Amino acid sequence: MTDIPQIVGRLLQALLPLLLALACGALLLLLLERDPVSFYATIIERGLLSRLGLQESLTRSAPLLLLAAGLIVAFRAGLWNLGVDGQFLLAAVITAALAPGLAATLPPWLALPLAMLAAFAVAALWAALPAFLKARYGVNEIITTLMMTFLGISLANLLIKLPFNDPATTSPQTLTLATADRLPRLLGSTVHLGLVIALLALLLVHWAMTRTALGLRLRILGANPLTARHVGLPVTGLTFLAFGLSAGLAGLAGAVEILGVWGTVRADWNPAYGMLVIPLVFLARFHGGAVIFFVFVFAVLSIGGETAARRADLPNYFLLVLVALILVFLALTEWLSARPLMRKRG
Amino acid sequence: MESLLTTPFLTALLAGSLAAGLPLLLAGLGEQMSEKAGVLNIGLEGMMLLGAYCGFLGAWSSGSLWLGFLCGMLGGLALALPMMLLCVWLGLNQIVVGIALTLSAEGLTALLHHVQFSQSYPRLPRVDTLPLPLLSEIPVLGTALFDRHPLVYLAILAVPLLAWLYRSSLLGLNLQAAGDRPAALDAAGISVIATRSLAVLFTGAMAGLGGAYLATVGAGLFVPFMTSGAGFIAIVLAMLGRGRPLWVLLGALLFGLCLSLTTALQVAGLRVPTDLVQMLPFAAVMLLLLFFGRRAALPAALTRPYRRGER
Numbered sequence: 001m002t003d004i005p006q007i008v009g010r011l012l013q014a015l016l017p018l019l020l021a022l023a024c025g026a027l028l029l030l031l032l033e034r035d036p037v038s039f040y041a042t043i044i045e046r047g048l049l050s051r052l053g054l055q056e057s058l059t060r061s062a063p064l065l066l067l068a069a070g071l072i073v074a075f076r077a078g079l080w081n082l083g084v085d086g087q088f089l090l091a092a093v094i095t096a097a098l099a100p101g102l103a104a105t106l107p108p109w110l111a112l113p114l115a116m117l118a119a120f121a122v123a124a125l126w127a128a129l130p131a132f133l134k135a136r137y138g139v140n141e142i143i144t145t146l147m148m149t150f151l152g153i154s155l156a157n158l159l160i161k162l163p164f165n166d167p168a169t170t171s172p173q174t175l176t177l178a179t180a181d182r183l184p185r186l187l188g189s190t191v192h193l194g195l196v197i198a199l200l201a202l203l204l205v206h207w208a209m210t211r212t213a214l215g216l217r218l219r220i221l222g223a224n225p226l227t228a229r230h231v232g233l234p235v236t237g238l239t240f241l242a243f244g245l246s247a248g249l250a251g252l253a254g255a256v257e258i259l260g261v262w263g264t265v266r267a268d269w270n271p272a273y274g275m276l277v278i279p280l281v282f283l284a285r286f287h288g289g290a291v292i293f294f295v296f297v298f299a300v301l302s303i304g305g306e307t308a309a310r311r312a313d314l315p316n317y318f319l320l321v322l323v324a325l326i327l328v329f330l331a332l333t334e335w336l337s338a339r340p341l342m343r344k345r346g
Numbered sequence: 347m348e349s350l351l352t353t354p355f356l357t358a359l360l361a362g363s364l365a366a367g368l369p370l371l372l373a374g375l376g377e378q379m380s381e382k383a384g385v386l387n388i389g390l391e392g393m394m395l396l397g398a399y400c401g402f403l404g405a406w407s408s409g410s411l412w413l414g415f416l417c418g419m420l421g422g423l424a425l426a427l428p429m430m431l432l433c434v435w436l437g438l439n440q441i442v443v444g445i446a447l448t449l450s451a452e453g454l455t456a457l458l459h460h461v462q463f464s465q466s467y468p469r470l471p472r473v474d475t476l477p478l479p480l481l482s483e484i485p486v487l488g489t490a491l492f493d494r495h496p497l498v499y500l501a502i503l504a505v506p507l508l509a510w511l512y513r514s515s516l517l518g519l520n521l522q523a524a525g526d527r528p529a530a531l532d533a534a535g536i537s538v539i540a541t542r543s544l545a546v547l548f549t550g551a552m553a554g555l556g557g558a559y560l561a562t563v564g565a566g567l568f569v570p571f572m573t574s575g576a577g578f579i580a581i582v583l584a585m586l587g588r589g590r591p592l593w594v595l596l597g598a599l600l601f602g603l604c605l606s607l608t609t610a611l612q613v614a615g616l617r618v619p620t621d622l623v624q625m626l627p628f629a630a631v632m633l634l635l636l637f638f639g640r641r642a643a644l645p646a647a648l649t650r651p652y653r654r655g656e657r
Contacts, residue, residue, distance in 0.1 A: 032457075032461055080441070129632065129636070132636075133635055133636065137635070139635055140585065140644055142386070142585070143581075143582050143585045143586065144632070144635070146578055146581070146582055147582055147628045147631060147632060148628075148632070150575065150578075150579070150624075150625075150628050151625055151628045151629060151632070154621040154622070154624045154625040154628075155621070155625065157621040158619060158621040158622055158625075161619065161621070162619070275445055275448075275449070276449070278441070278442075278445060279441075279442045279445050279446060282439060282441065282442045283442065314457065314460065314461075315456055315457060315460045315570075317452065317453045317456035317457050317460075317570070318453060318457055319453065320449045320450065320452050320453030320456075321449075321450050321453035321454055321457065322453075323446075323449055323453075324446040324447070324449040324450030324453060325450065327442060327443075327445070327446035327449070328428070328432065328443065328446050328450075331432065331438045331439060331442050331443060331446075332432070332436075332438070334438075335436050335437075335438055
């Protein structure tokens with residue numbers, strides 16, 4: 001298990017694409033006549049080494065980890081839930097709408113979990129239609145979840161602008177949850193409890209998918225649906241369960257982001273974290289521990305990158321290029337490391 | 347309500363649905379060929395966006411719209427090349443690469459636009475239309491449908507052409523086989539890799555052209571992230587089209603109709619929330635699926651890279 005060459009190989013496999021992507025990014029920066037060394041130094045310094053930056057990176061990790069946990073459930077069960085952004089956003093709006101009222105009437109230890117539960121339920125419900133269509137008619141879930149995302153984003157905006165609109169503000173947004181009523185901070189830092197919830201959820205999902213009977217059933221469904229049916233697994237029920245859990249966790253991500261950071265949702269707010277987390281989960285090969293590493297690296301890049309881009313007078317979008325490059329190189333190194341294996345087999 | 351059926355309203359509605367639907371049609375037709383050949387191209391959004399950027403830049407710097415279209419197609423192709431290399435030749439995961447390509451196109455175009463123009467958005471001059479003789483003189487329909495840019499007619503002509511290609515030509519059958527049973531195509535002595543490569547490149551060019559149309563004829567300017575999900579809608583259209591170009595055309599027009607309904611309703615003096623109108627096409631399709639349980643039949647080997655001898 002723990003022989004050193006293997007660990008070194010793994011580490012190289014994880015770091016090589018990162019370095020290659022950074023090198024390509026540096027080339028691009030040089031073409032744009034910016035100093036790549038100071039750019040990257042700013043990312044590390046601002047996203048990882050400074051006290052405040054590190055806290056921001058950890059805070060940013062919380063919703064990403066929950067989204068990743070949800071995606072692991074779906075992907076391992078062979079269901080392509082590409083609709084996490086809609087589930088995330090809709091749950092965030094419901095949380096923002098309910099939380100101020102709950103916090104005013106109930107003690108916080110009851111109000112916050114209730115809001116999160118509502119977010120989980122709403123998101124899971126939102127995924128019930130794709131789950132039904134998949135289980136009953138075999139309709140491809142990539143189409144249906146993508147469509148439900150577009151529907152979800154529009155519905156979320158509609159809800160913000162009409163029933164949940166805070167009349168006291170000029171631009172449409174929901175009521176704001178008072179800072180005192182939000183998720184508690186950890187040990188005097190700015191990181192909120194959501195990070196702990198997210199880590200626990202991710203580890204729990206990883207354990208459940210790899211070590212329990214339910215996880216095995218879901219993985220059989222993912223490996224071969226026909227086999228799953230032939231060995232007598234309740235395919236319909238498992239499909240609903242996997243979709244519900246996956247979407248529910250995405251909803252929880254939305255709830256944590258609202259209860260921990262923003263306190264309100266503005267119209268047209270859509271961070272679209274899902275599209276960034278999906279490839280990370282793939283490249284971690286649905287492994288919980290690897291996901292934590294990738295998500296943290298991404299969070300550092302995105303927090304540090306904001307400052308670095310501002311200092312270099314570049315738009316924030318430079319980061320998207322960097323992430324895309326990392327993905328391509330990661331996929332390439334995966335391919336390279338898989339090749340000797342295939343040759344041996346062939 | 348009688349004000350709804352006035353000439354300006356109907357003209358705005360029809361013209362708007364065609365204008366909004368055309369980029370979707372072009373990209374959707376492209377995506378359809380990829381899907382037929384077994385490659386799910388999630389990078390379509392990025393290809394449209396890069397096409398929009400290159401198309402705008404080409405038209406803006408050369409002054410010729412057609413050069414702009416060409417640049418747009420080249421832009422789409424430039425992003426389809428890595429897709430072909432990584433997904434078809436090397437067999438990497440299509441969803442990961444597709445998302446990566448979309449992200450890189452979003453980042454690159456926004457970055458380059460910022461470096462070139464900072465915060466300004468230069469506009470192209472208004473585009474001349476080509477009124478078809480006689481047809482364009484029909485009231486309402488004429489101005490809405492037959493007084494458009496020539497590319498619109500070409501795009502609509504492509505629909506029967508592609509339908510013929512898929513149904514009656516050897517290439518069409520090869521494409522179908524590459525998606526349904528690649529091993530059979532291979533056994534028949536035709537390269538699966540080459541067939542799929544061709545399909546992916548075609549997709550890139552069509553998506554780029556769709557993006558270029560959006561930026562030049564449609565908006566007349568380039569704004570970062572301007573495709574705003576059109577690529578994903580086109581993917582949905584191609585999947586729902588079940589391999590038939592005519593269905594993509596109908597779907598694109600339906601989506602275009604819903605997208606332009608808000609503007610048309612404002613012409614008629616009615617205020618309906620944009621968000622509500624934008625939900626209509628998706629809601630309609632979901633309901634259709636729910637009640638008719640129609641299988642969106644997809645090629646058997648979709649998203650599976652082909653390796654000879656692998657079962």
